[in-house]
Amino acid sequence: MRETCRLCGHTWGVTTKPRTNVLCTPCGRPAPNRRPETYWHLRAVTGHPVQRYRSVEWWDQQTSLGDLLEASRNAEAEQ
Incomplete structure (x- = not known):
């Protein structure tokens, strides 16, 4: 039995019901052109927090x- 990717058509074998x-x-993997709401959410949530100083870079x-x-x-609201 095989599963098929709905976007690219790649197939792979499975041992359960496909x-x-x-x-x-x-x-x-989310990307700006593919599932943008998930991509931007992950970029915002998993960004590296800098909390040791309050420099211009920190505020940026x-x-x-x-x-x-x-x-x-905004992307979630559009869907």
Whole structure:
């Protein structure tokens, strides 16, 4: 029995009942052009927090994380 990726058509063997709506590993990774709401959410949530100092770079990062969170919310609202 084989499963087929719904985006690229890649197939692989399985020992259980094949699923119909499945993605292979490369297609399953979120990207800006593929599942953008998940991509931007993960970028915002898993960003490296810098909390030891309050420099210009730190404030730039905080602003960037806020922008990413807002982009994630906007993408989720559009779906």
